[in-house]
Amino acid sequence: MPVDDVMPDHTLQPLKTLAEQLPGLLFQLHRSPGGHMHFPYLVGSGRRLLGVAPERLAGDASLAFEQLDETDYPRWMASIERSARWQTPLMGKFRLSTREGHDRWIAVRAQPEEVESGTLWHGIMLDISEQVAEEERLRLLSDTDSLTGLANRRKLLQRLDEEISLSNRHALPLSLVILDLDHFKHINDSWGHLKGDDVLINLAHYIRDLLRREDFLGRLGGEEFALVLPLTARGNAENLAERLRERIAAHDFALEDGKITVSMGIAEHRVGEDRNRLLERADSNLYAAKHQGRNQVVASR
CATH class of the missing domain: 3.30.70.270 (Reverse transcriptase/Diguanylate cyclase domain)
Incomplete structure (x- = not known):
């Protein structure tokens, strides 16, 4: 179930403070049996990592997913579907197209949990754009x-x-x-x-x-x-x-x-x-x- 529902404020605040030191986000992603997704919990130093205000993502995760690179979107949706069906970890990386026209690379690792209202993932997102850029630079040098x-x-x-x-x-x-x-x-x-x-x-x-x-x-x-x-x-x-x-x-x-x-x-x-x-x-x-x-x-x- 959502973190906010089970942890009192005095316990939750230190977790949020620690999460603010991460180059990314701690999150929970919920998916209903009908396929609707939202982020009931989203905290970290990169709260704007997904390009949408966290308050809006709390109601509709598709606002973030629709920014996925067109080649990554179907692959990522299929990964979510497999993870939910087989209760296997959700892992991988994807690109978000920013308003400035740049690609932002994000790595995700999350563990699914079957809940009464669908599937709830607990995980972390990290901005790996600099790492990907450096890997590409080294690849070009080698080629x-x-x-x-x-x-x-x-x-x-x-x-x-x-x-x-x-x-x-x-x-x-x-x-x-x-x-x-x-x-x-x-x-x-x-x-x-x-x-x-x-x-x-x-x-x-x-x-x-x-x-x-x-x-x-x-x-x-x-x-x-x-x-x-x-x-x-x-x-x-x-x-x-x-x-x-x-x-x-x-x-x-x-x-x-x-x-x-x-x-x-x-x-x-x-x-x-x-x-x-x-x-x-x-x-x-x-x-x-x-x-x-x-x-x-x-x-x-």
Whole structure:
């Protein structure tokens, strides 16, 4: 039953004082057999955590739940339903969309209790927005090439593995393009590594802006990049790569003695083929493009 109904004021006040030190809320959530929910008890330093005055939530919990992110709302309602039906703990995290347009992340842990009037949860809510933001920052750092801002080698290979799995499972076309900047050592030797870095950054951004939404670009290392092209057979991959090569060769990258060019090797995925073999074939075609004079595209099945 609600805390206020069983605890005298002189006992309840110390609990409220302690709760005010929490970065969140202590709560009771009641759900009637008909599905109506309200918060009979809500106390803590984050009394505005849910974006609605506690007095209003005492009558209608949906005022808070309707602010849930649209992808979280059905999941969270299903979690409440399961917890009530099986009397299992209610645990998880969800996002509230604030009026300022930001997401506020809230973690919940609560224990249900069957009562005469329905189900009563006793639990805690904590604002974990800063923790989630820090986790996302660290994830991006682990996935991102620090120089170009593209996916790094680890993330690129992870995405390639995912697309290979889809290709194998559903017999979908998939192509891989490995792209290498021609005469990059000359750029570094002539203008220094800072200028070389500048060229890599500008090239990465230029290529990214020319790609389709479904294409995935990452940096393999040095002056070498890779394009993962889902739902793309060899012929279409060649056409895309050739357009890229022409556009790059014509673009002004602010080099004093001329333009830059790239060489590309393409391999279309074979059903059952693993990542290493696909990379080897694309790399072999890149080597052929370099050997045949650079500034060209070489492809194979």
